[in-house]
Amino acid sequence: xxxxxxxxxxxxxxxxxxxxxxxxxxxxxxxxxxxxxxxxxxxxxxxxxxxxxxxxxxxxxxxxxxxxxxxxxxxxxxxxxxxxxxxxxxxxxxxxxxxxxxxxxxxxxxxxxxxxxxxxxxxxxxxxxxxxxxxxxxxxxxxxxxxxxxxxxxxxxxxxxxxxxxxxxxxxxxxxxxxxxxxxxxxxxxxxxxxxxxxxxxxxxxxxxxxxxxxxxxxxxxxxxxxxxxx
Amino acid sequence: xxxxxxxxxxxxxxxxxxxxxxxxxxxxxxxxxxxxxxxxxxxxxxxxxxxxxxxxxxxxxxxxxxxxxxxxxxxxxxxxxxxxxxxxxxxxxxxxxxxxxxxxxxxxxxxxxxxxxxxxxxxxxxxxxxxxxxxxxxxxxxxxxxxxxxxxxxxxxxxxxxxxxxxxxxxxxxxxxxxxxxxxxxxxxxxxxxxxxxxxxxxxxxxxxxxxxxxxxxxxxxxxxxxxxxx
DNA sequence: TTTGAGGTTTTGTACTACATATTAACAAAA
DNA sequence: TTTTGTTAATATGTAGTACAAAACCTCAAA
Numbered sequence: 337x338x339x340x341x342x343x344x345x346x347x348x349x350x351x352x353x354x355x356x357x358x359x360x361x362x363x364x365x366x367x368x369x370x371x372x373x374x375x376x377x378x379x380x381x382x383x384x385x386x387x388x389x390x391x392x393x394x395x396x397x398x399x400x401x402x403x404x405x406x407x408x409x410x411x412x413x414x415x416x417x418x419x420x421x422x423x424x425x426x427x428x429x430x431x432x433x434x435x436x437x438x439x440x441x442x443x444x445x446x447x448x449x450x451x452x453x454x455x456x457x458x459x460x461x462x463x464x465x466x467x468x469x470x471x472x473x474x475x476x477x478x479x480x481x482x483x484x485x486x487x488x489x490x491x492x493x494x495x496x497x498x499x500x501x502x503x504x505x506x507x508x509x510x511x512x513x514x515x516x517x518x519x520x521x522x523x524x525x526x527x528x529x530x531x532x533x534x535x536x537x538x539x540x541x542x543x544x545x546x547x548x549x550x551x552x553x554x555x556x557x558x559x560x561x562x563x564x565x566x567x
Numbered sequence: 568x569x570x571x572x573x574x575x576x577x578x579x580x581x582x583x584x585x586x587x588x589x590x591x592x593x594x595x596x597x598x599x600x601x602x603x604x605x606x607x608x609x610x611x612x613x614x615x616x617x618x619x620x621x622x623x624x625x626x627x628x629x630x631x632x633x634x635x636x637x638x639x640x641x642x643x644x645x646x647x648x649x650x651x652x653x654x655x656x657x658x659x660x661x662x663x664x665x666x667x668x669x670x671x672x673x674x675x676x677x678x679x680x681x682x683x684x685x686x687x688x689x690x691x692x693x694x695x696x697x698x699x700x701x702x703x704x705x706x707x708x709x710x711x712x713x714x715x716x717x718x719x720x721x722x723x724x725x726x727x728x729x730x731x732x733x734x735x736x737x738x739x740x741x742x743x744x745x746x747x748x749x750x751x752x753x754x755x756x757x758x759x760x761x762x763x764x765x766x767x768x769x770x771x772x773x774x775x776x777x778x779x780x781x782x783x784x785x786x787x788x789x790x791x792x793x794x795x796x797x798x
Numbered sequence: 799t800t801t802g803a804g805g806t807t808t809t810g811t812a813c814t815a816c817a818t819a820t821t822a823a824c825a826a827a828a
Numbered sequence: 829t830t831t832t833g834t835t836a837a838t839a840t841g842t843a844g845t846a847c848a849a850a851a852c853c854t855c856a857a858a
């Protein structure tokens with residue numbers, strides 16, 4: 337019988353290490369006991385004893401939770417539960433160089449989707465001050481070289497997310513940006529939409545939300561064209 | 568002088584553990600040497616020696632990278648670099664119960680933004696088969712109880728993301744869903760938009776992309792109203 | 799050619815020991 | 829009485845050793 341036929345019937349056994357198991361158990365434990373941020377956790381030896389494992393393994397699992405920001409430890413006070421930074425761990429693995437092409441493409445699209453969906457939030461939160469600052473950014477980019485335009489492009493869209501008043505969203509898009517840029521470099525020719533940043537500013541100032549959606553779509557049209565071509 | 572005044576001038580010193588440092592160093596090392604997925608890494612003892620640390624500390628750092636999916640280890644073969652699951656670590660911390668309210672709200676909005684920005688992708692990728700399946704889901708939800716409607720709500724929007732053809736996006740929204748639902752339960756009265764799922768299906772079938780954007784906006788209008796109120 | 803035995807290597811786990819930082823308690827000094 | 833200094837206790841951080849377990853290799857035997 338061929339190997340791949342066998343594989344269908346007998347999947348390779350999953351060999352979780354103790355640290356893997358303990359990590360899950362600890363997370364379940366924290367949840368079940370409904371600890372609140374700031375609450376003190378049992379000490380390492382107690383946990384290790386309770387789980388019937390060495391302090392070594394326990395610490396490997398704790399190290400993971402500590403990386404996620406779920407717990408903090410002080411030398412004598414012991415461990416306390418804390419609020420994880422939900423984007424922190426995401427940031428660690430979001431490196432264009434280690435992500436496969438399919439996922440890179442997915443992230444590229446994800447940013448397009450975010451950009452397109454931003455209008456409703458903007459219209460709820462935008463202020464005259466915001467728009468003035470955005471206009472400042474847009475005004476700077478005429479007649480500058482490519483390097484500057486890229487930096488300004490980031491500044492402009494970054495400011496848009498800032499206006500959305502959503503810190504998580506803003507941080508998220510900042511993290512997505514390098515991947516977005518990276519995918520662009522894979523393409524040969526530079527792409528520019530028919531609607532400029534300044535056009536978008538003017539729509540924000542005098543236009544309607546629907547105008548803005550149409551405008552943003554036109555601004556990003558070259559990217560959508562590419563998706564269409566690779567369909 | 569008051570304590571918080573002092574804090575402004577003298578920030579508490581950050582005491583990174585060795586594991587923290589080693590984790591960063593390892594990530595830099597992997598990047599600098601531009602390892603490719605599948606490449607074998609030096610063995611633990613060699614790494615520990617090179618870094619001048621105990622195998623213990625090294626393993627705590629490795630444990631983190633292993634959690635992120637950046638490396639895999641086999642008993643004798645040693646460690647190999649692998650592709651991290653970019654959403655895996657995100658999933659671990661995305662629990663409504665341990666996230667602060669501000670971030671919960673941010674995530675709620677994030678999902679709204681995604682939903683609103685989905686139209687362009689849908690129009691590039693949708694097929695008749697997709698729409699038929701979506702219609703099936705929408706048809707089922709008439710005259711059912713609340714529990715069923717929630718499950719169906721998830722199925723419907725899940726299918727939408729599936730049509731987008733973007734696996735990362737789909738997984739992402741599935742992970743966001745519990746948080747979204749959780750925020751909804753914080754609200755008193757249930758909210759229903761003027762545009763139903765079936766309406767959206769019909770727009771997908773016969774309408775334009777712009778119609779769909781307007782429709783989706785109306786569908787989610789109650790949520791945006793709430794944001795507006797809490798402005 | 800396949801099977802089996804034995805040896806080797808590398809990770810996985812356990813245990814011990816000690817360093818270090820932090821807290822608490824108490825004594826001493828202003 | 830309040831502040832400062834000292835000491836002891838304690839939990840985490842780090843190091844080191846030892847061995848188990850799994851995977852691989854080689855070679856011999858069926």
